[in-house]
Amino acid sequence: MKPYAIASPDPLLSAAIRHKIDRKTKPRGALGRLEGLAHQIALIQQTLDPELRQPHIVVFAGDHGAARAGVSAYPQDVTWQMVENFLAGGAAINVFTRRLGLDLTVVDAGVNHDFGKRPGLIDAKIAPGTANYIEDTAMSAAQRDAALERGRGIAHALADNGCNCIGLGEMGIGNTASASLLTHCLVGAEHDAELYTVTGRGTGLDDPGLYRKRSLLAQALQRGGRTHDPLEVLVQYGGLEIAMMAGAILGAAERRMLVLVDGFIVTSALLVAHGLAPAVLSYCVFAHRSQEPGHRVQLDFLQAEPLMELDLRLGEGTGAALAFPLVQAAVDFMNEMASFESAGVSDQARSPG
Ligand SMILES: Cc1cc2ncn([C@H]3O[C@H](COP(=O)(O)O)[C@@H](O)[C@H]3O)c2cc1C
Ligand SMILES: O=C(O)c1cccnc1
Numbered sequence: 001m002k003p004y005a006i007a008s009p010d011p012l013l014s015a016a017i018r019h020k021i022d023r024k025t026k027p028r029g030a031l032g033r034l035e036g037l038a039h040q041i042a043l044i045q046q047t048l049d050p051e052l053r054q055p056h057i058v059v060f061a062g063d064h065g066a067a068r069a070g071v072s073a074y075p076q077d078v079t080w081q082m083v084e085n086f087l088a089g090g091a092a093i094n095v096f097t098r099r100l101g102l103d104l105t106v107v108d109a110g111v112n113h114d115f116g117k118r119p120g121l122i123d124a125k126i127a128p129g130t131a132n133y134i135e136d137t138a139m140s141a142a143q144r145d146a147a148l149e150r151g152r153g154i155a156h157a158l159a160d161n162g163c164n165c166i167g168l169g170e171m172g173i174g175n176t177a178s179a180s181l182l183t184h185c186l187v188g189a190e191h192d193a194e195l196y197t198v199t200g201r202g203t204g205l206d207d208p209g210l211y212r213k214r215s216l217l218a219q220a221l222q223r224g225g226r227t228h229d230p231l232e233v234l235v236q237y238g239g240l241e242i243a244m245m246a247g248a249i250l251g252a253a254e255r256r257m258l259v260l261v262d263g264f265i266v267t268s269a270l271l272v273a274h275g276l277a278p279a280v281l282s283y284c285v286f287a288h289r290s291q292e293p294g295h296r297v298q299l300d301f302l303q304a305e306p307l308m309e310l311d312l313r314l315g316e317g318t319g320a321a322l323a324f325p326l327v328q329a330a331v332d333f334m335n336e337m338a339s340f341e342s343a344g345v346s347d348q349a350r351s352p353g
Helices: 011-022 033-045 065-069 077-088 092-100 141-160 175-186 193-197 207-224 230-237 240-254 264-276 278-283 294-302 318-336
Strands: 056-062 103-110 121-123 165-171 258-261 284-286
Touching: 011 033, 033 278, 033 318, 056 077, 056 092, 056 141, 056 240, 065 207, 077 092, 077 103, 077 165, 092 103, 092 318, 103 141, 103 240, 141 230, 141 240, 165 240, 165 264, 165 318, 175 193, 175 207, 175 230, 175 240, 175 264, 175 294, 193 207, 207 230, 230 240, 230 264, 240 258, 240 264, 240 278, 258 264, 258 278, 258 318, 264 278, 264 294, 278 284
Parallel strands: 056 103, 056 165, 103 121, 165 258, 258 284
Antiparallel strands: none
């Protein structure tokens, strides 16, 4: 595996970008978070005139052996059935990407189903799902490395085709459980009790279901241990779609793409990527705060402030897609808004009295 070549953007242009934002016809700072967003994107692209080219949502799908042990409210077959739904255009993410003019690609990272060759689907199947991490490691080191590399390659291929903004999404029954274990390990937790604060209802477990999920994850932790190493965590508890998303985030940052981060599961992949190359954070926009309780823990750990809070708990990249118009608006005001000079508007606030 080639080492990841990721540095934060050169801050040299920062003052000039700030100046351009401040000369727009508005009180200083009045566009709030959009100003920070415009600044971030301009810095990533090293320009005063940023643009979003061929924005793309990529949904990574994978099955989880632990789903059969009962960590989700839904059966494992829903993973492949939802992939079919994506390909038929009927899922929430299809509706939102169509409305917002975003390209959508689905990646089979490890679904327990044979889809054949299908338009809109990248076959990157590493295995037909992970092993049940309650009894055994989820994947081999070779499978993990293959997943990371495929994800990286998918991001690079998009960049080669002119895309500079990628939103990540996922589908995998049981993947909130995997994300809980990854999060527990990667935020540096030391005690079993902390596992419960990052374990939620996922697709909608009832109280007994949540209790069962927590005790199964505690068993998994007993078996695999509390490693803080991002590569080892993937082997112990990962999902193939999560590993591939981590690779895609790293690959996107290598190519200086803007990364729209969705909810709890995508952020667990980001924790892995961040563990391998902390500078990936400079390329990330946090779309929303998911209702899954562990998302708050992840965002606090990364010191990230999401753009929206809509009580979403769906995944599929829906939050990333919905945040796109805000990101586009940030770029648009940078390029299209008049400055005090060009519009002949006085920039003098009245003196007191
Ligand atoms: C019909 C349906 C559509 C979905 N789309 C995304 N997810 C979401 O739910 C799953 C994670 O929750 P858990 O860990 O509880 O299984 C993931 O597949 C995620 O993307 C869905 C779940 C269902 C049931
Ligand atoms: O926040 C998420 O990504 C999420 C939450 C619940 C179910 N699926 C995804």
